[in-house]
Amino acid sequence: MVEVDVRAEQVTDPCTEHGEGPVWDTAGGVLRFVDMLAGAVLTFDPVTGGVTRSAVADVAAALRPRRSGGWVLATERGFALLDPGDLEAPDDAAPVWIEAFTDKGIRMNDGGCDPQGRFYCGTMAYSQDPGLGTLYRLDPDQSVHEVVGDLTVSNGLCWTPDGESAYFVDSPTKRIDVCAFDPKTGELQDRRPFVTITDGLPDGLTVDADGGVWVALYGAGAVHRYDRHGTLDLVVEVPVSQPTSCAFVDRDLFITTTRENLPEGAEPAAGALFHLRPGARGVPPLAFAG
Template sequence: MAEAQQLTDPCAHHGEGPVWHRDWPGLRWVDMLAGDVLTLDEATGAVRRAHVGSVAAALRPRSVGGAVLALERGFALADDDLTEVRPLPEVWRDPAVRMNEGGCDPDGRFYCGSMSYRSDPGMGKLYRLDADGSVSVVLDAVTISNGLAWSPDGTTAYYVDTPTQCVDAFDYADGELRARRHVAHVAPEAGAPDGLTVDADGYLWVALWGGSGVHRYSPTGELVDRIEVPAPKVTACTFGGPDLTDLYITTSQVGTDLEAHPLAGAVFRVPRAGHGQPVLPYRG
């Protein structure tokens, strides 16, 4: 059982969605409810903020340069420095619902799922942004749409709707998710599944909201390891570094006693935790 090491100060109220991309200046993640994207200069430890909207739910690199973003009620395109943000048309108008978490498929489409601010059951959906800018609903009646990542061979997508306490798998082909089934179940006393990543060997790394840790599961759903994180609300994780061997972990201060947990909101790292896959870019 490894323990994550503190990498940054507690700089995010609701840190989420870490992304490592070789053409970016360092690790990026979001302070979601502040509407900011954060970039770490690991050499100096400095964290730079870029305000992109009222909510910054998720981001991924674009294959042509720059980034694709999920904002409060839709998507946006940005330049490499995140100084120029061009929102696309809003996907819905209901102010009670916001985007939450997403990722790209092996064919370059960007997905992000939604949830209501009050976590009302069935109020969310999983949306897909195609390369031509069109938006489709992939899953309906979701409560807290969370982690989404693909197997190394690109044929299986793994997905979390947090209140189910499960990681689900889908057969994936050409933008379609089919044959949904449970792969792993997180016992409630261990926390609730949040963001996830899949490593180069097909193992799943699942952040545990309220569980102060990250679980590692085999492709068949066997729990094989746990990483301890000194903050209770663990939100997401990704591999990064020059060789994609370091696991980066984001945390949140939401609903947390900061006197008891002063490191909540920091980013943590586990050096040489495994070997990750390169981030999948948006091809639009």
């Protein structure tokens, strides 16, 4: 039986134009997320409810912690390695910039780390023309590799708790795919449909400790949970139409949203951060080893 109408609650004012990529900062006890096309990383303190904002790059697509401290950030056409404290004092930061490609019509969009500490981020064309996106992998030695090509809007990517498989979204397919994962090479293999989405577009996703897959449905105002067999067993209502991603902090689920393509004055809460406690437990974010 599918439980419906579990509702997420707004916990910040609208603070992003295109909010994305929530990730828990274990060391800082805060949630980080991005305002992607503004090139900003935002920090939400769940104790005070406060939000701070740091401009860090031309595009801030996806953010993950580094095992050595600091952060790895997917930028417009590559990656940046940030030291501890760089998000709090961006004017004093001296990131290591790593170029992945040069095409100015393409940008990074969403990604994540594998259990071995490699960072992946996929791309899309600004025009959203089909087939121009690629999933890239940044290895700890700072080398960049193409993993999957012929994508359109490369989006959510997350590994199963046992690290044997990865879930992956190319949004216009209206599917979540599952891939076998080779831990030695970092390759994603045997990509096949896991679930097909009938309402909205699949966007960012996360996995809970029981192997359930949580996906934000852009345009549908919802987050769905699917069990490891692909059965829908929970529908979370989000009171704006365009949720973009979600992440657990232990038993708390946070959801980012966007204002993009909305008429002026429509959906005043769009761009805010939302929260609920759905009864599942998350897993700590995987970190970059470089």
